[in-house]
Amino acid sequence: MMILKMKKEDLPAFLESAKEWGELWGPTTKDGKTSYAKVDSLSQMDLKATRTVIPPKKFLYPPRFTMFDFDEEGFVERTGDVPKRILFGLHPCDVHGILIMDKLFLETYKDPYYAERREKTLLLGHSCIPDDKCMCFATNTDFVAEGFDLFFTDLKMFYLVWVGSSKGHDLVRMRADLFSRNLDKNDILNYTEYRKWKTAQFKAKIDLTGMPDIFELGYNSPIWDELGEKCLSCGQCSMVCPTCNCYNVVDEVDLGTAEGTRDRFWDSCMFREYSVVAGGHNFRDKRADRLRLWYTHKLQAFIGEFGKPACVGCGRCVATCPVDINVATVSTALKEQEVGK
Numbered sequence: 001m002m003i004l005k006m007k008k009e010d011l012p013a014f015l016e017s018a019k020e021w022g023e024l025w026g027p028t029t030k031d032g033k034t035s036y037a038k039v040d041s042l043s044q045m046d047l048k049a050t051r052t053v054i055p056p057k058k059f060l061y062p063p064r065f066t067m068f069d070f071d072e073e074g075f076v077e078r079t080g081d082v083p084k085r086i087l088f089g090l091h092p093c094d095v096h097g098i099l100i101m102d103k104l105f106l107e108t109y110k111d112p113y114y115a116e117r118r119e120k121t122l123l124l125g126h127s128c129i130p131d132d133k134c135m136c137f138a139t140n141t142d143f144v145a146e147g148f149d150l151f152f153t154d155l156k157m158f159y160l161v162w163v164g165s166s167k168g169h170d171l172v173r174m175r176a177d178l179f180s181r182n183l184d185k186n187d188i189l190n191y192t193e194y195r196k197w198k199t200a201q202f203k204a205k206i207d208l209t210g211m212p213d214i215f216e217l218g219y220n221s222p223i224w225d226e227l228g229e230k231c232l233s234c235g236q237c238s239m240v241c242p243t244c245n246c247y248n249v250v251d252e253v254d255l256g257t258a259e260g261t262r263d264r265f266w267d268s269c270m271f272r273e274y275s276v277v278a279g280g281h282n283f284r285d286k287r288a289d290r291l292r293l294w295y296t297h298k299l300q301a302f303i304g305e306f307g308k309p310a311c312v313g314c315g316r317c318v319a320t321c322p323v324d325i326n327v328a329t330v331s332t333a334l335k336e337q338e339v340g341k
Helices: 008-018 092-107 112-119 166-174 185-200 211-217 223-230 236-240 287-306 316-320 327-336
Strands: 002-007 023-030 033-038 064-071 074-077 085-090 121-126 150-154 158-163 247-253 260-266
Touching: 002 008, 008 158, 008 166, 085 092, 092 112, 092 121, 092 287, 112 121, 121 166, 150 166, 158 166, 211 287, 211 327, 223 287, 223 327, 236 316, 287 327, 316 327
Parallel strands: 023 085, 085 121, 121 150
Antiparallel strands: 002 158, 023 033, 064 074, 064 260, 150 158, 247 260
């Protein structure tokens, strides 16, 4: 992996040239809420924002989209109309979130809709400063070494730029004059000090050590019923989570015809209707059971399958849940509760 150096004042010129590849999107803040929006320049972005409300998964896995149109003769897939986009300003935790989505949608069973959007999206990461909700230090996602095309680490007077793909290298070549490979000892020392400084900024003290075993030991813990009484089953945790990927599929048919579309949209295992099967039986009618499923998947089952949690420590569940149920409160409660029989 190549590491380059760029003056901070050269970033606007670089992004201007990058727009030749595709649309430029970045974090923008309005009325105190940060979201990704299409922008014309760096001046419209808020690179100091800690997190967007909705993670960048929405570009690769839209909240709702049409898979194909159909009629009596057959169907025609909706592919080829996805624009090329450059997402600038992704933080390490969100890049890790996309890496998890890649495992789910590109490896065992390749999802053509996700694959097309992934191919047409460049990920340009940017370093960040954690706040009191960030937990990525505990999930080992506070830094990232793969999954991006370029990654910009802000070292005050300049950027160190990691080139993570051939497409990222192509972007660099558009304005090779803005980058330098002349790194010296001071650059190494500055980066080392930056990593130490960033680690010291974390305020959320959460320990996920042994969490798969703790979930197994606490499977029958009364904490699930206690949390279930509080939970609103609103599904906000699923919508804002970078790795939640449940979806539903519906056919929208024009009245009086055999023509229509097949649409796919985000769903949540926190919704009561999610586990309803034919005949009306619901395997997880209780909120406590749905809550346990959600957190068991994040902090136990995914670790058993892939060796790491399906939580990237972004803090969105902390910021969003109206009744204070999140990765931190659940894991702490499980460690402190008596185990049920």
